[in-house]
Amino acid sequence: MELRQVSVAYHGDIRILQELSLAVRAGKITGIIGPNGAGKSTALKTLYGLLRPIEGDVLIDGAVVTGLPPWRFIDRGIAMVPQNRSLFNELSVEDNLRLACWSFRRDRARVEAALERAYTQFPILKERRKQPAGAMSGGQQRFLELGRALALKPRVVLLDEPTAMIAPRLSTEIYEFIHGLPAQGITVVLVDQNVRQCVRIADHLYVLELGRNKVDGATADFAQDEQLRNLIAEWVDYRIDA
């Protein structure tokens, strides 16, 4: 996936992204970091078709898809887990998973396979499958959101602050899980305030500032370049280890 010279505005004239270009590396983890309000979530929403650029293009597999609605992105194997909770709290864990299968609900074998995939990845969901989603802890609800996105066997998963407001022990588990996704053939785009963890697991990093791409590169190169490490420390208040 790619954003090519994309500008995005809210309310028509509040321009947030300014000619931002960004390429998602297939089979890798691409991290997007930057100070509060830099436009990281806006970039992710643009990659998923939730926001339409006023300039520039969104590409999938090299083809321009600018203006395509989000459900057509799902068809193309792109899944997103948004920053804010997106579960139906009153519905059971299993019904939340079934809803993700709505577009192929008549294909029972496929629905059962999708449920099984989510339960294998997160056994706690199977244990809790009959309980209301809202009765689970914040971390468990996050597992359900991840399980729901992955039940559809996406090629690419877009994650916005996956461990915001989640207890440290479960956060560590979530990062380990995300780290393992490329080995399952899943490409990851990770927007995160938790710069330490994002830098630890990302193969390639973009640093945004005021809606622009300030710098990007392979994470390993950031670690070896004293000047880059200083810049990152200044922008996001975190020093990458050499």
Ligand SMILES: Nc1ncnc2c1ncn2[C@@H]1O[C@H](COP(=O)(O)OP(=O)(O)OP(=O)(O)O)[C@@H](O)[C@H]1O
């Ligand atoms: N729906 C909206 N309407 C108007 N302005 C918005 C809207 N959503 C975001 N903004 C503004 O756009 C800018 C970028 O927001 P965005 O959420 O993309 O930043 P971010 O880098 O993800 O920040 P954070 O790390 O704080 O989540 C901010 O100034 C924000 O106030």
